[in-house]
Amino acid sequence: MIGRLNHVAIAVPDLKAATDQYRDTLGAKVGAPQDEPDHGVTVVFIELPNTKIELLHPLGENSPIQTFLEKNPAGGIHHICYEVDDILVARDRLADSGARVLGTGEPKIGAHGKPVIFLHPKDFTGTLVELEQA
Numbered sequence: 001m002i003g004r005l006n007h008v009a010i011a012v013p014d015l016k017a018a019t020d021q022y023r024d025t026l027g028a029k030v031g032a033p034q035d036e037p038d039h040g041v042t043v044v045f046i047e048l049p050n051t052k053i054e055l056l057h058p059l060g061e062n063s064p065i066q067t068f069l070e071k072n073p074a075g076g077i078h079h080i081c082y083e084v085d086d087i088l089v090a091r092d093r094l095a096d097s098g099a100r101v102l103g104t105g106e107p108k109i110g111a112h113g114k115p116v117i118f119l120h121p122k123d124f125t126g127t128l129v130e131l132e133q134a
């Protein structure tokens with residue numbers, strides 16, 4: 001059911017330091033910071049030949065990234081995103097298998113303008129999983 005790895009999202013306490021490191025030390029192609037107020041994050045997209053990395057930093061109050069950084073002050077992998085052909089088919093299949101979809105269970109429009117859902121990390125080996133309709 002799942003297809004390509006769309007991105008790996010990494011929460012970072014210092015967005016500039018992390019961006020500089022990816023650009024200057026790792027030699028990656030990094031974009032400009034983008035505020036995503038609906039998601040409570042500022043994102044820097046990093047294009048790799050076969051996937052993307054997203055550096056996430058808290059934006060505004062009650063950012064979901066803030067809580068994560070309190071538990072992981074140095075930063076860390078926040079979630080991974082797999083592509084699916086049909087988000088509703090994927091959701092229903094997962095719900096039937098007993099996996100928990102976060103929030104209302106209805107897809108939201110994600111950072112790339114496409115419908116996404118998130119799956120409970122306790123149901124997926126401790127990893128927050130995002131599914132995005134490709």
Ligand code: CO
Pocket residue numbers: 007009054079081111130
């Ligand atoms: Co994501």
